[in-house]
Amino acid sequence: MDKHWQANWIRHPDFQGIAPIGLLHKETQPQPEHLHPSELKHHHSLFRKEINLAAEQMEKIRLDISADDYYKLYINGAYVAQGPAQGYPFHYHYNRLDVTPYMTVGLNIIAVHVYYQGLVNRAYNSGDLRQGLIAELTTAGQTVPLAETDESWRCARTVEYGTGDAATTGYDTQYIEHIDSRLAFRGWRAADYDDSGWMKPATLGLEHAGYTLFEQPTPPVEVYRKKPDRVQRIGEDHYLVDFGEEVTGQFTMRARGEAGTVIEVRCGEELDDHGRVRYEMRCNCNYREQWTLSGHEDELEPFDYKAFRYVEIIGPGGILDERTFAAVVRHYPLSPGQSGSFRSEERLLNGIWDICGRAVRSCAQESYVDCPSREKGQYLGDNTVIGHAHLYVSGDSRLVRKGLRDFALSTAVCPGMMAVAPGNFMQEIADFSCQWPMQLLTYYRHTGDTAFLQEMLPIADGIVDYFRKYQRADGLLADVKEKWNLVDWPENLRDGYDFPLTRPVGNGCHNVINALYYGCMKTVQELKDELQVEYEDRLPAFKAAFLAAFYRPESGLFADSENSVHSSLHAGVFPLLFGLAPEQAVPALVAEIRRKRFSCGVYMAYFVLKALARVDEHPLIYELITGDDEHSWSQMLREGATSCFEAWGKEQKWNTSLCHAWGSAPIPVLIEDIIGLKPASPGWEEISFEPRLPPGMKPFHLRIAVPAGIVEVRYDGAEAELVLQDQTLRRPAGG
Template sequence: MGWKITGGALLSLVCMCAHGAPTQRVDERPVEISRTPAGIYVVDFGRVAFGNLRLTAPASGTVTVHFGEASKDDRIDRKPPQTVRYNTASVELKANTAVVAAPPVDKRNTDIASPKHPPAILTPDEWGVVMPFRWVEIEGWTGALTPDQIVRQSVFAATWDDAAASFESSDAMLDRIWELCRYSIKATTFAGVYVDGDRERIPYEADAYLNQLSHYYTDFDKQMARDTFDRLMEYPTWPTEWAPHMVFMAHADWMHTGDADWLKPRYEALKTKTLMERRGADGLVASDAKDIKRDDIIDWPVGERDGYVRTGVNTVVNAFHIRSLEMMAELARAVGRNKEAGEFDSLAHASRERFQKTLFDAETGLFRDGAETDHTALHANLFPLAFGLVPQEARAAMAGWLAQRGMRCSVYAAQYLMEALFENGADEQALELILAENDRSWRHMVESGTTITWEAWDHKYKSNQDWNHAWGAAPANLLPRYVLGVEPLAPGWKTARIRPCVGGLEFAKGQVPTPRGAVRVAWKKPAPDRFSLSIVLPQGMDARVELPFVWETGGILCNGRPVKATPVGDRWVVDQAVEGTAVFEVRKN
């Protein structure tokens, strides 16, 4: 016999976790229940979520419950690869009484006194153990198992709004990638702060920043990013480049919220995250033997570094240093430290000049990995290009080189690779990499059947990868930022930039949540010489609109009337900011 239902969700206990934003248990019904010839019930909840079960049986007795992230031959995979989750528990049922069925405690992600890493983020004791699972098998159940007798108590952020964001395009696979990544952000909010999936359940700076970007584009919440920031200031982790990500997080908060009151008490501590303690008289950051061997991480896992050669003057490390100084100058002005802002500007300018002189090869138009090597890895160029550190005249060619090299980096560095491509006229190539029919793309994750993004592109690239890692969900922010084209141009979204990157798509539409309300965008390119864009902005926001060139453009209309626009690069930049609702049309002569 079998059941197939859509199932509803009922809100349960809301909890303010000790270390973060409020989370809540949500009752989720199964989408399918089946029974094997041996009498074992197989239950599918449709997607993986962190949680446990609530069982209500008609009779008392003992059952064995199996929890799994992966399936094999229509059953739970009880010997899944690497660190894909599986667990089992013996549960005592009481007739007509709700009983929590949870796996046993796993020391791996409940360790509060490990010398190897900061303490794990714990969920409330009264909830029982939670783990990520989609499938359940129950042995020993008396009679029929019906949907009202089994509930998954899934844990999500209490403020999560499923209607906050949307994305749809002319490419059905791209839409599936968006939904995989959107849900990945939701599913990994279970701890109240951003954690590294289910392995250690602790925040890491780079993971947290990528998580923050995608959270902003999928929900209205701002608190979880802030709580994660404060947690990381108390418990920092080891990689060199992870420290500047704290500056990135604070800057992202400033641009998203415009809240200087939150920033002010954290400003001084941010100065320690710029790598200034390693800066030499020449303006470049130096790496000692320990940094070269271990701390200068470049990318993770190690096999994703494209053969990068780490030296005493490291291109990637210096790129992070310079970008953090530039951001610190903006943050200093935000908190009224104008003199310090000028000092940060001067430091960044000096470092930038030396960086380009020492590490950029004008003959090849590319950066070398470091001052003591001629090797040129993908990473030595994707980070400088994403951070705007490449000479203007070399940017288009570098973007083309990066696109041709392909996804020779991890899901983490792919965030910056995609930014580098989208920002430098290579949007078609960026979308091709996202949709590539190989095992180093988000298409591969979708086609694998996973419902939360992976920690690495595939099992063969990381021996202990998690199947529930939000740093693999970059398209959750990339697609609305670049394909829809919606980004904050001024702190607090007072001014937005609307700059659609059309690639090879025929249309895209969606909604982006902001602190001022939702931004709605829809564009169409039905032919090479036609493009239209409609925008709905919330009150208190205006936008600078940048439209793609259409061959032999005869004019640009806004709400049916001609408007002036200035050609800048491969864009028409509309001269006047727009408010409210606006419909643009670009026509051929």
């Protein structure tokens, strides 16, 4: 806890006397038995506090605020912020906000909408019966808060969004919000609202509430309105709205009709064969909702967010104001001065960069999410790709750092780390755990944050130690049954990997988990080299055992398992990436990649490209990125992508989401391995610029923000020019 709170945790009286449920457990162990009252699910509560301020109190007014599960804050009727980033109760976040611009001399109203979902899923830390709000308002030079959460606040439950018996969508990801504006507390955010009929909240001292609060290390999400690119009137009572690109957020509009009038709102990522919104989405979300009008002028304000491009609106004619149609977009803040940009004379390359960049933007929320629709969860393996790309898209390393800590905290459940964090949804994937040290090394190389590296090193050591219990006599891992052995996802994109990847995994010893474990150990040793920490080098012995088990000298390839004769793409990529492959095997492994191309999932493409970069196969990297195969980013563009997909094409997975940032590998690979721009020392204090541009690559302009400043690379078709502040460095295209 990084501050002394004088405030109490306040709760809606519905939760008074309710004890929290402990839901953390190993995935392979039974979920703790508990009974969650349905009437406390999908619980929306409103909190209000009036405060009078004098002129001398108007300097640097700060609000520290947190809620469980989530809040939206309004001051004097104006939207201010929302949050917090989800966290475990033992490391829960609060937001520190400068609210000076929203306050005025005299009467002010602080209004907070708090949502408790009550489901166990990837999106919220919920289902544990923890609910409430804590806040302190302070001003410069005063140690006593101007206001704090206590019994002087007023609260009420609103059921305009439905109750706990409402339908859910996705993987129990969110409730369908059939909003009934007749049940709303109209004007509740305004100072002149009469809340005399509201209740006093239940109070609970922070020490008894079971939270340890830390200031959120990242800013709240950026929220803004986007107007449609196109509005088509299908009939008097029927509109089709196109925002021109996939967005993450809510759809909003205004309408005035008789009380009880119902408007249907359908959202989706694509249109069906009849040109209508596909609201029964292929990603397993059903975005079909109803809005009931109050008889006054109403504004549609959904609470939860969706992933969508299109909206279809059906309602009686003459009551909808199409001028108010808008998307309320939300994502991690992107500063115009810091955001990365790339523009080429090659249209295809622009398209690939754009869909990857848009996916990264949409999937960067308070945490990284695998997709902003079906799951909304932060997956450890996805962060290998999205975090790396986001460093360049945003020029901001804070969300990567937060993601690393989120998963470090998950070791409270398992020292081998959880696959989803934070939260009460328990999933464990061995492949992903082995990647956490690699993410830590990427973060360190970009930031030079030695203090964080020192803090996190024991966590990395703990992962290595955890997997040692699966080592057999020769040191290789076998029967890693406590966690999923993923290899790749979905199953149909594993290139026939010959090992039973059931849950739990089949008996025996297979290639990919051992290659990843070697990469994990190797990376931890690199981290210790950076910190000058001594260690026993276990890599040579492990490498010898790996080669004995999986390497087939007659072909130069690696088998999927020690008892298999099949060599999948995956079985060769990781040995190539981590230096397990003998030098004489490299030509055969590269030839296999050239032949099989992306015979893998989109997530695995990152490792394919990075493996090729390690052995200087830059022309093949560029060929694969810009290829027009069925498994390519070109295929996504042909299918109308405005954000990269979960799979290479819509039909290649049974529940494909059309916004999935694990497909954003071209961004870091183009920058680091084709354009040749990398940190030569931690924190970009020195810059490596060794272009590996293929013949025929068209002119481009790249601009990124790094700790050393703004870096630009311009290529005119013959020579690449790097500009860093007042320094200019020129290189021929081939290095």
